[in-house]
Amino acid sequence: MAKTVAILSQKGGVGKTTTAVNLIASIGAHGKRVLLCDSDAQGNSTSGFGIDKRSLKYSTYDIIMNNVPARDVIITTKFQGVDVLPSNMNLAAADLELVNIKGRESKLKNALLPLYNNYDYIFIDCPPSLGLITLNALCAADTIIIPIQCEFYALEGLSQLMATVRQVKRLYNPMLDLEGVVLTMYDGRLNLTQQVVAEVKKFFPKKVYASVIPRNVRLSEAPSFGMPVMYYDKNSRGSQAYEALAVEFLKQNKTR
Numbered sequence: 542m543a544k545t546v547a548i549l550s551q552k553g554g555v556g557k558t559t560t561a562v563n564l565i566a567s568i569g570a571h572g573k574r575v576l577l578c579d580s581d582a583q584g585n586s587t588s589g590f591g592i593d594k595r596s597l598k599y600s601t602y603d604i605i606m607n608n609v610p611a612r613d614v615i616i617t618t619k620f621q622g623v624d625v626l627p628s629n630m631n632l633a634a635a636d637l638e639l640v641n642i643k644g645r646e647s648k649l650k651n652a653l654l655p656l657y658n659n660y661d662y663i664f665i666d667c668p669p670s671l672g673l674i675t676l677n678a679l680c681a682a683d684t685i686i687i688p689i690q691c692e693f694y695a696l697e698g699l700s701q702l703m704a705t706v707r708q709v710k711r712l713y714n715p716m717l718d719l720e721g722v723v724l725t726m727y728d729g730r731l732n733l734t735q736q737v738v739a740e741v742k743k744f745f746p747k748k749v750y751a752s753v754i755p756r757n758v759r760l761s762e763a764p765s766f767g768m769p770v771m772y773y774d775k776n777s778r779g780s781q782a783y784e785a786l787a788v789e790f791l792k793q794n795k796t797r
Contacts, residue, residue: 543576543660544794545653546720547682551702553669555690556725559760560786561666562589563779564686566769567787569622573661576615578653579628580674582635586666587627590618591767594629602631604652605677606638611652620772624660636672646713649677671705679709684720689741691727691734691753696744719748721793723786727753752785 548564550557561577569575579587580601584594594600603609604626616625639645653663665678679685685706689695710717722745728734742749754760757779763770771780 543657543663544684545663545665545682547665547667547678547685548688549667549675549678549685549702549706550669550688551671551675551698551705552694556688556723556754557669558583558585558589558666559764560686560688560723560725560754560783561586561664562764563760563769563771563783564787564790565623565662565664566590566620566771567783568662568791569620570771571622571787571791573622573791574624574659575622576624576626576656576660576663578626578649578663578665578678580632580649580678581628581666581668582630582633582674583668584628584630584632585764587625587629588767589764589769590620590623590625592616592618592625592627594627597627597629600631601626601628601649602635605632605648605674606635608652611656615656620769632674636674639673639677645673646676646680649674650681653681671702675705676709676713679706679717680713682714682717684718686720686723687745688723688725688754689737690725691731691737693733693737695737696740699744719745721790722749723752723754724749725754727755750786750789752782752789754782754786755779757782 548561587594599614667678759774759777760779763773
């Protein structure tokens, strides 16, 4: 039975999709069966695995809005252990189209249910907003991972984000829990970085991963080649950081 993890941030540019693609690739390389459900209309995690989002027959939009079986949408990638439910700009309309649909918050969860026995982990790359697609992701998830960049505005909006998570937990998904917080764009030479780390650890006691993700050119380059960084440059600092994060994640979930 798969554990479902939503990777969530209401802010763009914090390393959310970078974390989704590279953490999933590293977990797959450890022999786990992993599904990425791309629920961001930008489709960046889809293209991050080398999938052409412009030529899709079906996408995540179709499993949510048109009841297309998820198994008919899944794309098996060339990367070990990783399958993808791809996304494209069609999904941008779903937030509006879901408004008047009964049970709108559970559409994604119901679509993913038939897949649970096929994978060890299902990761959902959420859009950088707190709309109905994100609500669907939170209703489908067992836990959430929050990437936070080590910059001045790091904690801005986190109170609203966590208030949304608490509301979803109270109204729709009482089992929803925080898996962990990933510090991204880390530069240990800067005093500001140390200050942000201290604040984040105060905000999320015992939930911040020891593995941190540095600023790294290879991490930025890899998506343009349609591959996770571990396949683009395994020896880069970015690749080693996500490998360490994957090991830490799997150790915390060693009973699975």
